[in-house]
Amino acid sequence: MTEALHTAKIERPQVPAYADFVDRSVTSQEDLLVAFQELFTAPTPRHVFSFALAAFIDLIVFLLAFASGPHFFGSSERSWIAASAALDGLDEQIFVRGFLTKLTPTLRGMARVEPDKLTVGEQQLCLVLVSKGLALVQDEDGRRFYLLDHTIHELLLESLSTRGLPLRAAAV
Numbered sequence: 161m162t163e164a165l166h167t168a169k170i171e172r173p174q175v176p177a178y179a180d181f182v183d184r185s186v187t188s189q190e191d192l193l194v195a196f197q198e199l200f201t202a203p204t205p206r207h208v209f210s211f212a213l214a215a216f217i218d219l220i221v222f223l224l225a226f227a228s229g230p231h232f233f234g235s236s237e238r239s240w241i242a243a244s245a246a247l248d249g250l251d252e253q254i255f256v257r258g259f260l261t262k263l264t265p266t267l268r269g270m271a272r273v274e275p276d277k278l279t280v281g282e283q284q285l286c287l288v289l290v291s292k293g294l295a296l297v298q299d300e301d302g303r304r305f306y307l308l309d310h311t312i313h314e315l316l317l318e319s320l321s322t323r324g325l326p327l328r329a330a331a332v
Contacts, residue, residue: 248281272305
């Protein structure tokens with residue numbers, strides 16, 4: 161330039177700051193895309209460690225969520241009742257109301273039901289309860305009964321306290 165202008169001295173501009181012209185991402189999604197691009201194009205031990213740590217944390221969170229799912233969804237007894245109601249094609253509350261009307265007390269005050277009076281869904285519920293130790297099969301005077309555990313009886317009664325379909329909608 162100095163030869164072309166025939167002057168002795170030309171003031172040179174300052175070199176611009178490199179940081180002012182570097183491509184910066186605007187959102188965290190762009191940062192994530194840049195990080196993945198760096199991970200696959202030029203992986204460093206830092207990238208690999210970060211990826212492995214993130215995968216490990218995600219795995220732990222998934223396992224915790226998977227293991228705690230039944231606790232948040234409800235007890236297994238409630239799902240047995242729902243499945244038994246589905247076998248009979250009834251709403252859960254209508255199923256429970258019908259089942260509770262068939263219960264009679266023993267001399268000691270325990271709830272019992274005769275298998276001959278049960279529907280298919282109620283029979284399946286009683287069989288599951290017997291297999292889980294929450295009901296017993298008892299023979300008395302040549303008749304067979306299912307004796308229900310008091311916790312199951314309480315659970316059945318409590319399930320009627322939550323508002324669902326109006327119980328008068330069922331045909332008796």
